Amino acid sequence: MPGRNGRGRIGGRKWQGMVRGCGYRLTIPRRAVMEVLSSTDEHLSAEEVYHRVHDQYPAVGLTTIYRTLELLFGLGLVSRLDFGDGRARYELSAGSPKGHHHHLICTKCRKVIDYTEFIKDELEFLERAEKGLAEKYDFEIRDHVIQFRGLCKDCKDRNNK
Amino acid sequence: MPGRNGRGRIGGRKWQGMVRGCGYRLTIPRRAVMEVLSSTDEHLSAEEVYHRVHDQYPAVGLTTIYRTLELLFGLGLVSRLDFGDGRARYELSAGSPKGHHHHLICTKCRKVIDYTEFIKDELEFLERAEKGLAEKYDFEIRDHVIQFRGLCKDCKDRNNK
DNA sequence: CTTGATAATGGAAATCATTTTCAATAAGAA
DNA sequence: TTCTTATTGAAAATGATTTCCATTATCAAG
Numbered sequence: 317m318p319g320r321n322g323r324g325r326i327g328g329r330k331w332q333g334m335v336r337g338c339g340y341r342l343t344i345p346r347r348a349v350m351e352v353l354s355s356t357d358e359h360l361s362a363e364e365v366y367h368r369v370h371d372q373y374p375a376v377g378l379t380t381i382y383r384t385l386e387l388l389f390g391l392g393l394v395s396r397l398d399f400g401d402g403r404a405r406y407e408l409s410a411g412s413p414k415g416h417h418h419h420l421i422c423t424k425c426r427k428v429i430d431y432t433e434f435i436k437d438e439l440e441f442l443e444r445a446e447k448g449l450a451e452k453y454d455f456e457i458r459d460h461v462i463q464f465r466g467l468c469k470d471c472k473d474r475n476n477k
Numbered sequence: 478m479p480g481r482n483g484r485g486r487i488g489g490r491k492w493q494g495m496v497r498g499c500g501y502r503l504t505i506p507r508r509a510v511m512e513v514l515s516s517t518d519e520h521l522s523a524e525e526v527y528h529r530v531h532d533q534y535p536a537v538g539l540t541t542i543y544r545t546l547e548l549l550f551g552l553g554l555v556s557r558l559d560f561g562d563g564r565a566r567y568e569l570s571a572g573s574p575k576g577h578h579h580h581l582i583c584t585k586c587r588k589v590i591d592y593t594e595f596i597k598d599e600l601e602f603l604e605r606a607e608k609g610l611a612e613k614y615d616f617e618i619r620d621h622v623i624q625f626r627g628l629c630k631d632c633k634d635r636n637n638k
Numbered sequence: 639c640t641t642g643a644t645a646a647t648g649g650a651a652a653t654c655a656t657t658t659t660c661a662a663t664a665a666g667a668a
Numbered sequence: 669t670t671c672t673t674a675t676t677g678a679a680a681a682t683g684a685t686t687t688c689c690a691t692t693a694t695c696a697a698g
Contacts, residue, residue: 438606445625450627452594
């Protein structure tokens with residue numbers, strides 16, 4: 317039964333407590349957006365989220381989708397990604413069925429590969445760097461972005477032909 | 478004589494050969510944009526570049542600045558950065574007086590710190606990761622983005638007060 | 639289970655960065 | 669100096685995201 321989202325229930329459903337706990341109400345649009353993000357491993361734009369939510373709840377408007385994504389992003393429940401195509405993209409951050417991962421972006425065809433390799437290696441590096449930077453610059457580091465950009469197999473080949 | 482840009486001449490002035498070599502003409506706007514980017518260590522938006530160029534050459538229009546930045550970015554002479562404030566920012570990539578560095582971004586006040594520490598460490602990690610990813614996904618990696626995001630000293634303190 | 643205060647919503651209009659259009663201009667090969 | 673054509677500038681178009689504001693729905697309190 318695919319689509320049931322790997323490790324089960326929507327990110328653990330802890331998000332609801334998170335939302336209520338911060339004094340926000342639990343509304344249809346908020347549930348719907350979380351539902352959509354939980355049941356995909358794609359990196360959806362606001363409009364794409366809107367379309368999917370709209371299928372279930374035609375009354376929900378695009379404006380609300382933007383507001384909701386912003387809220388969830390602010391709470392750290394959702395990651396906002398920039399792949400350089402002029403629109404923000406979103407994915408569940410913690411509890412994502414994908415786990416900790418980063419992105420490999422083809423600058424030609426805009427394909428995005430999520431990779432989880434080298435993460436061990438990376439965590440070591442990140443830990444050292446974060447600690448060092450936090451100390452030296454008195455910064456409270458909350459997040460990091462690591463992306464590799466280049467040409468995917470197809471675009472690379474197409475270039476050389 | 479500050480402003481003369483540390484290690485001297487505009488990124489080595491090799492860029493002109495690069496531009497001509499690729500069949501592009503050497504024009505006032507192109508020189509002016511390179512001049513502006515060479516003489517600052519800030520991360521300028523297109524509009525900011527426009528204003529500075531405009532001071533010297535009032536005839537140059539904003540559209541051309543956009544086009545020029547796009548061109549220079551395509552040639553790899555300029556890096557396009559995204560700090561999440563809804564506008565692209567630019568800096569000289571190679572030959573920059575700043576050398577290889579990454580960014581530490583305050584998500585509250587939008588201050589950006591360029592850091593060069595831990596780069597050695599990082600290069601090792603990057604090398605391994607790039608090689609591994611390139612192989613596994615048959616990807617030609619051309620660039621990477623590493624950012625740390627969080628709260629700077631001031632915003633952190635202001636939060637706790 | 640009501641009720642009421644007010645957070646949240648939806649649609650339309652507004653913003654704002656960036657892109658496109660197109661006629662006028664200028665770089666540079668000949 | 670001339671000519672071809674890349675480049676430019678101004679204005680209009682675009683497209684993502686935000687703002688406005690009157691309406692609606694959540695949920696704490698009764």
